[in-house]
Amino acid sequence: MTSTSTEPQDTGRQDTERQDLGRQRSGGASTGAAGPAPAWAEPSDTPLALLLLGQGSDPASERGVDCPGELPAASDPGLVARAAAAKAALGDSVFVLGHHYQRDEVIQFADVTGDSFKLAREAAARPQAEHIVFCGVHFMAESADILTGDAQTVILPDLAAGCSMADMAALPQVETAWEVLADAGIADVVVPVTYMNSSADIKGFVGRHGGVVCTSSNAKRALDWAYEQGEKVFFFPDQHLGRNTAVLEMGFTLDDCVLYDPHKPAGGLTAQQLRDAKIILWRGHCSVHGRFSLDSVNDVRARVPEVNVLVHPECRHEVVNAADLIGSTEFIIRTVEAAPGGSAWAIGTELNLVRRLAKAHPDKQIMFLDKTVCYCSTMNRIDLPHLVWSLEELVAGRVANPIRVDPQTAAHARRALDQMLALP
Ligand code: 13P
Ligand code: SF4
Numbered sequence: 483m484t485s486t487s488t489e490p491q492d493t494g495r496q497d498t499e500r501q502d503l504g505r506q507r508s509g510g511a512s513t514g515a516a517g518p519a520p521a522w523a524e525p526s527d528t529p530l531a532l533l534l535l536g537q538g539s540d541p542a543s544e545r546g547v548d549c550p551g552e553l554p555a556a557s558d559p560g561l562v563a564r565a566a567a568a569k570a571a572l573g574d575s576v577f578v579l580g581h582h583y584q585r586d587e588v589i590q591f592a593d594v595t596g597d598s599f600k601l602a603r604e605a606a607a608r609p610q611a612e613h614i615v616f617c618g619v620h621f622m623a624e625s626a627d628i629l630t631g632d633a634q635t636v637i638l639p640d641l642a643a644g645c646s647m648a649d650m651a652a653l654p655q656v657e658t659a660w661e662v663l664a665d666a667g668i669a670d671v672v673v674p675v676t677y678m679n680s681s682a683d684i685k686g687f688v689g690r691h692g693g694v695v696c697t698s699s700n701a702k703r704a705l706d707w708a709y710e711q712g713e714k715v716f717f718f719p720d721q722h723l724g725r726n727t728a729v730l731e732m733g734f735t736l737d738d739c740v741l742y743d744p745h746k747p748a749g750g751l752t753a754q755q756l757r758d759a760k761i762i763l764w765r766g767h768c769s770v771h772g773r774f775s776l777d778s779v780n781d782v783r784a785r786v787p788e789v790n791v792l793v794h795p796e797c798r799h800e801v802v803n804a805a806d807l808i809g810s811t812e813f814i815i816r817t818v819e820a821a822p823g824g825s826a827w828a829i830g831t832e833l834n835l836v837r838r839l840a841k842a843h844p845d846k847q848i849m850f851l852d853k854t855v856c857y858c859s860t861m862n863r864i865d866l867p868h869l870v871w872s873l874e875e876l877v878a879g880r881v882a883n884p885i886r887v888d889p890q891t892a893a894h895a896r897r898a899l900d901q902m903l904a905l906p
Pocket of ligand 2: 583619644645646647648679768769770771832858859860861
């Protein structure tokens, strides 16, 4: 299995090779203005509302619901000591996982931090932990539940920590889309691939149809595998990761990609368009990474001539095209760690991570790619009061906010997740 841990893979090539999932643009860390805009253009916004948190939201969706418990006050000066005491009392029975987009106040209590791929592997590798407290978002906790044993419990400190991207693909929509492919006569040759950032239902669908889950650190390997199984790929729910991987890493053209819009009849595509496509992209995106624009890249290059632009593959194609390096959160961290002192980095990913990198590397100039401050609001739902509450509930012998995927969905989803973990 390809490592996702600490060292970038040395491929021996410097200009066009991705490391792990990272990609360096031709010519290395460019210093000039971004090149001409590509033919592809961002479609207008999805009609789906993005973040309907709290009361009145659909509890079956990734958006989750309000916290059902008595939360400690955020102003309580004893929160850090309370979290430390609860964790110490729980000892090895609890294991805390923290995604890189979590707040510092939460990350300080994580036993392991990582991107979604690393955290899925870490969850699967802790059979001795009775409770896994997942400081991340709902789809990550679901995947951890699927990958852990029946006697283990996965806890999400705030059930409102959903993901707007995962919400953009609902099972009935995906089932309808599969019927559209069947009507076009191509369902038998299409392999479904879903980004980790999708509900357990969607992973179950993909497992039932012989597909695979991927993350931003193994999307190319997942697509390579999928094209060995069939002729075409249906990629859910992040159009950008799908397009960026297909075009920048697999040699497909933008014309090989079509965009399936679940809000239009037959996805807004003709049967011939579906038959001609090599990759069918679901019309979903990340509301955080979708903010970065070609203008932000051009602006920072004009302001800081030696800057290296490093972005996550959830960014739009035109942004990724104009960047110097592309990769998952784990790749972004390793790249900055390995960079020489004095180098300048404009980073296109969630702000908690960029701020943490800036703090950890005062000898390097690290800036957020967008001019406007932008956190992932659902990642930020997990704060210290929620973490303290879930840990203290465990100390009291109660399990707050367990995430349990129904066994049938879990069995199908597990097939697609295991296939991901087995990728070469
Ligand atoms: P990775 O953890 O795969 O880098 O993905 C980032 C993300 O958006 C998680 O929600
Ligand atoms: Fe979802 Fe984007 Fe937030 Fe990740 S950063 S949890 S993909 S909205």
